[in-house]
Amino acid sequence: MTSGFGRWSATATHHSPLEDAQGILTGALMVTIGLSILAHLGFVTGGTAGLALIVSYATGWNVGIVFFLINLPFYGLAITRLGWAFTIKTFLAVACLSVLTALQPEYFTLGAVNPLVGAVLGGVLIGYGLLALYRHRASLGGVGILAIYLQDRLGWKAGLTQLAVDLVILAVSFAVADPVAIVYSIVGAVVLNLWLAVNHRPDRYIAA
Incomplete structure (x- = not known):
């Protein structure tokens, strides 16, 4: 049976290619800004990012x-x-994020940022960006692909799946980042994934 991820038709429950393009670009842009805040503060986040x-x-x-x-x-x-539709859109989202993060230092720089505010704001922005991608049946690859697959097949909340993996990745980050920065990073990861767990509900948003 054809997966809902494989449908490209523009109907009341399926986005058109133009709508997908807008959602993917906007989502990648928001994640880029969130990551730039975390990187500026020396923080890390979960997932492949x-x-x-x-x-x-x-x-x-x-x-x-x-x-x-x-x-x-x-x-x-x-x-x-x-x-294939999900894969192509995910590949495009990853490519957009890669290009935007490479260009970001040339066009968008930050000054002084309060660490706690930066952790929360970075988590919220990345959460918003991922939510936009998920609602257009795309992801940023890696853990996102696994989380969406498990939610689609088993009903597991994508945000909670990602949170479990993210905590493991944050534990590994102690090898390269300051412990205080890791604490703030955990705050950002919790904000991000709880945001997704609460807001990413396929039963409420059925457009693909």
Whole structure:
């Protein structure tokens, strides 16, 4: 049976390609701003974005390029389990985020930011961005692909699945980040994933 992720038709319950493009670009932009706040403060986040930040801190490599490369192995699951439409939109979302994060230092810089405010604001912005992507049947790859698959197949809340994985990633980040920064990072991760757990409800929002 064809997965709901594989439908491209524009109907009352399915977005048109133009609507998908708007949602993907907006979601990627919001996540970019949220990540820039966290990176500016030396914080990390969960998921593949968090892994990309950890690698970037450890190596000095561009976080956007690292993020793109980390996501490549996850596309097999997306293609076989969630369909080509979901995979293509996710690939485009990842590509948009990679480009935007690479360009961000040239066009958007930050001054002094209160750590607690930055952690909460970064978590909310990333949560909003992911919610926009999820509602257009896309993700930012990696953990997002797994979380959406488990929610679609088993009914597990995507936000709670991501929170469990994110806490493991944040534990690993103690190797490259200051412990105080990790505490703030955990605050941001909790805000992000609780936001998704509360607001990402397929039974309330059925457009694909």
